[in-house]
Amino acid sequence: MAGIKDVAAHAGVSVATVSRVLNDSPKVSQEARTKVHAAVEALRYRPNAVARSLRTEATHTLGLIIGDILNPFFAVLARAVEDEARAAGYTVVIGNADERPEQQDHYVRTLLEHRVDGLLICPTAEITPLVEDCVEAGGPLVFLDRTLPGLNVPSVRADGTRAIHELVEHIRDLGHRRIAFISGPELLSTGRERTQAFLDAMRANGLEAREEYVEAGDFQEASGRGIAARFLDLPEPPEVIFAGDNLMALGALDEIRARGLRIPDDVALASFDDVAWFVHVDPPITAIAQPAEELGRRAVRALLERIQHRPVESVVLPARLVIRRSCGETETR
Amino acid sequence: MAGIKDVAAHAGVSVATVSRVLNDSPKVSQEARTKVHAAVEALRYRPNAVARSLRTEATHTLGLIIGDILNPFFAVLARAVEDEARAAGYTVVIGNADERPEQQDHYVRTLLEHRVDGLLICPTAEITPLVEDCVEAGGPLVFLDRTLPGLNVPSVRADGTRAIHELVEHIRDLGHRRIAFISGPELLSTGRERTQAFLDAMRANGLEAREEYVEAGDFQEASGRGIAARFLDLPEPPEVIFAGDNLMALGALDEIRARGLRIPDDVALASFDDVAWFVHVDPPITAIAQPAEELGRRAVRALLERIQHRPVESVVLPARLVIRRSCGETETR
DNA sequence: TCCGTTCGTGTAATCGTTTCCATATGCTGC
DNA sequence: GCAGCATATGGAAACGATTACACGAACGGA
Structure with a gap:
């Protein structure tokens, strides 16, 4: 050549x-x-970009490590990140951690060796030595969607607290009392926060949050199905199942359908994360929508700032409740 | 550092x-x-992988250009490609062409400049000068999912001909006669082939393929909705709408629902591409499933062969019909 | 003792760019 | 006619790794 x-x-x-x-x-x-x-x-x-990068110490490449490319939430996140980065003249290399810490590590190592100009990470459960090194070394890094406790790294994420309160209120107004929550991993900031918000919301609405009605899954479909099954097998099963992400909601839906139960009459369903097809299932699923595109865009903007050594603040965007019919019809309708 | x-x-x-x-x-x-x-x-x-690559003339990086990351079919394709590549010690850089030729070109340029060791492309409609250069230059290249006519490039793709015949047969057995097809872009090999297969299948089953029952969309949701609307507005609307990909099926579903029509009684629906949530809509949607993971894996294997200068054959895998209830219940049930 | 091997190591060239510095050229103003 | 300056250009040194080549030491067999 x-x-x-x-x-x-x-x-x-x-x-x-x-x-x-x-x-x-x-x-x-x-x-x-x-x-x-x-x-x-x-x-x-x-x-030859390789030679150029060697000389200039800049690759004009950003690394993005996400939890699971097959999760529509991450797909739109990735899409938004890529669009914003391209507009700024950057290429992005996506690493699929598949929610496994060792695979996340594989990608941070690889991306670091490829000398990406900055790194966007949706951290999996554990805080690995590698990402610790990474923040110590002070390479441009911002967390996306999730954070890790005790690390001084700016993050861009959504807060669903308010929306969860609204959801619980909505469900209570519909006359339900027994709400179960399929939570996310305790180690993930998103898991913890949603669980806490759910518990708070129950209390605030004068509802009892029974211990057997809260169980943590791993944000994957199979765990949602398994936990829904256990809820449904309880002597006194919940009236509503609220899933902590869209994949677990899909699993719960599977289980409910497999038992021939009707939604919302036999059991109601709600989900964190809104995805395109929720409006097409029968009944359409009530969900909490995260501003995923906006998160992606803001994250690369923040990262680019850091690359230019400008200080950046973390950003938190509100999620919002979108009411459909999977928890029951509202009276006014 | x-x-x-x-x-x-x-x-x-x-x-x-x-x-x-x-x-x-x-x-x-x-x-x-x-x-x-x-x-x-x-x-x-x-x-420093940059320096190493400069010296060794190898980046251990593969480029993958897909049509649309938000399309679940491409998402699983990308996932499979990444998994297989990682297993072989390669990193993959994904480019999202968004079905736009100029954006596809942007990515082939970028990836070429980054000196990827090989390129996997799901070509958009047009055969651009850049990809032409690319094949002339003889860089390792394989087409994935789609092909471009007149170019001597190995490809890995699925063939839905047999499955489409089975689908039309299934629909005819259910008693329907008037089947409409939302086809893909004429310029895409997948678009052309599916249309041709549909027409052949109609003829083979003694059904009339009316001209007003076939219209080409662009594999995106909006076009599916628009075309479904036109079909439904016909003086004699079709009994069945068959969408050429999952996004257009989603659009058609939207339109059908918006009109308050019932599936399959008022109008039946079927789709090319099977996606996870099809089983959750009411009624579950009959679809033709492509072996996406297998396509992805085979494509990287083929590409790695080419990188080692070994000759490779194109591979064609059969798609398969999965019957659910959106075209009606089968008598035996 | 000496030659030929083998083994481990170091020196330096190289990959394709960018960029600092020096230089050549032409022009202005005295 | 010449100092001073701006402008366009080229030569060569980086950047951080790999690797061909040479070299010295140790060792065995004659």
């Missing part, structure tokens, strides 16, 4: 000049400019 | 020796080995 030297030879100038026109430095004659462009064209020259 | 020189100094050996232990070359003493490892540990040294 043609290199910059070939271009220089073909154009009859030095490599320095070629480099200058390619980076459109002002100090180059119009004549040289045209000759170089012609040569580039003729030789189908493509600058 | 510590470089190989620092490690060498700290260990009291030359950079060559450090490099040798890092690449575990056999010709190095046990003593040097331990000293180097200690130094690596102490300095938290991370090899």
